[in-house]
Amino acid sequence: MSKAAAKAFITALAEANPDAESELIFRNTFELLVSVVLSAQATDKSVNKATKGLFEHAPDPKSMAELGEAGIAQYIKTIGLWRAKAHNVALLCEQLLERHAGEVPADRKSLEALAGVGRKTANVVMNVAFGADTMAVDTHIFRIGNRTGLAPGKTTRQVEDGLVARIPKDMLRPAHHWLILHGRYVCKARAPECWRCPATQWCLYPDKRLTPPRTKEAA
DNA sequence: AACTCGGGGCA
DNA sequence: TGCCCAGAGTT
Incomplete structure (x- = not known):
């Protein structure tokens, strides 16, 4: 074409x-990042159902890191791959705190180095949150x-x-x-x-x- | 490039 | 039941 x-x-x-x-529900860049990580091979609807309680209880990287893998898992057991995703999100939050002062980085290299974040998720965050020329x-x-x-x-x-x-x-x-x-x-x-x-x-x-x-x- | 992970939604 | 889902990580 x-x-x-x-x-x-x-x-x-x-x-x-x-x-x-967007059909995904998120209020800030952190919630966007977590939502997309959880979205792998899952429908937007099931992700929204799972993140509703999760974000209410842990709205930022610090509280979500404190919630821990087991705590996160209890909110997202309704979606596929929940074990691996709970592990990744817990690790992801720790990495945000350690490497980026609890903020979501705006560059591809830093994003793709985070747990559970591949090229697709990095592109979404850069496109939606930071207005980069990515798809x-x-x-x-x-x-x-x-x-x-x-x-x-x-x-x-x-x-x-x-x-x-x-x-x-x-x-x-x-x-x-x-x-x-x-x-x-x-x-x-x-x-x-x-x-x-x-x-x-x-x-x-x-x-x-x-x-x-x-x-x-x-x- | 192909394979694996894995549960829910929907016709 | 069978197909599909806002993929990532490993081989």
């Missing part, structure tokens, strides 16, 4: 969801990139580079939210609802469903 088409694509998504915001590739964005031709690639890194290369810099941050929400509700893994998509004119997906299935209630 050309850069011009990419810009039109993102703009169309923006106009379709003018008030789109995080999750399963939704990977799917959209390939399906539409916006950013094709076999690896997440290829998709990431394609996105950053094609999307205008000043649209990278909102594009992150718009693409994820688009993948969640419209360009879904199964049964995509193309009739609700504002960008089908640029899309390469061969099995587009341009008309909604017949509903039981004939409104």
